[in-house]
C-alpha cells in the first residue's frame with residue numbers, strides 16, 4: 001500500500017466503489033481491543049501507556065456514521081464545481097489577516113525554518129490556516145476511540161490498526177489521552193497529521209526536544225516544512241504563477257497523457273509539462289518571472305477561456321498534503337496574500 005502522508009490521502013482511500021461491503025465485525029469490540037493492545041505491546045509501547053489510552057474504550061457510533069457517509073468514488077460526475085466560490089470562502093479576509101498576523105508573529109522562527117528546509121514561510125502558514133484555522137479548530141474526537149472504532153469496523157482494518165499502534169507510540173512520548181484529540185479519521189494537531197505521519201515527520205522547531213504539534217507554533221511550522229521537504233519541494237521555485245492564454249488557444253491539444261498513480265482525477269486536469277519557453281512559443285505568458293527552463297503544466301480550473309495558471313512541481317507537493325485542486329489553489333493563493 002502506498003505510504004499515507006495525510007488525512008487527505010486517507011479520505012482518498014475512502015473513495016472506494018460503493019459496492020465494497022463493510023467487513024463484518026468479526027469479533028466483539030472488547031476482544032478486538034485486546035488484539036490492538038497486544039500488538040502495541042509487541043511493538044514496544046509501555047504498559048502504562050496502553051492502559052491509560054484504552055481505559056473504558058467503547059466504539060463510537062458517530063465515527064461509524066461519519067465513515068459510512070463518505071461518498072463512493074465511481075459515480076462522481078465529470079463536472080467540477082467552479083473554483084471562485086471555494087476561494088472566496090477559504091481565502092477570506094479573516095483567514096488572510098489571521099495569516100498575516102501569524103506570519104509577523106513567527107517571523108524569526110520562519111526565517112530559520114526557511115533556511116533549514118527551503119520552504120517559504122507563507123506556504124507553511126497557509127497550510128496551517130487551511131488545516132485548523134491557525135490552531136483554532138483541531139477536532140474533538142478521542143483519537144484512541146476513533147481509530148479503534150475504524151479498525152474494528154473493518155473496512156480498512158490494516159490501515160487503521162497501523163494508525164492505532166502509531167498513536168500509542170505518540171502517546172508513549174508523554175502526551176496524555178486528553179491532549180490526543182483530533183478528527184474522526186485520526187488526523188490531529190495544528191497541521192492535522194495522522195499518527196504515522198507524526199512519527200515519521202513531526203519535528204522540534206523551538207529546540208526543547210519535543211515535537212508538540214498540538215500546542216506549539218514553531219514545532220508545527222517546522223513539521224509542515226519537514227513534510228514538504230520530504231515530499232520534494234524545490235527551494236526557490238514558486239508553486240505556480242498566473243498566466244495569459246491567447247484567445248484562440250486549444251488546451252485539449254496539450255492534455256496530459258500520463259496516468260497519475262494516485263488521485264488521478266485531480267492530476268488529469270493539468271496539461272502536459274512543458275518548459276516555460278515552450279509555453280511562451282505557444283503564446284502562453286507567465287504573469288510573473290519564471291526561469292525559462294522551468295517545467296510547468298497549464299491549469300484552467302474553470303475551463304477554456306477562464307483564468308489560467310502555470311504550475312510547477314511544487315504545486316504537486318501541496319497536493320501530496322491534500323489531494324484536491326481546490327485545496328492546493330487555495331493554499332497557493334492564500335500564501336501569496338500572506339507573503340505580499
Ligand SMILES: [Ca+2]
Pocket residue numbers: 204205206207208209210211212216219
Ligand atoms: Ca518543541
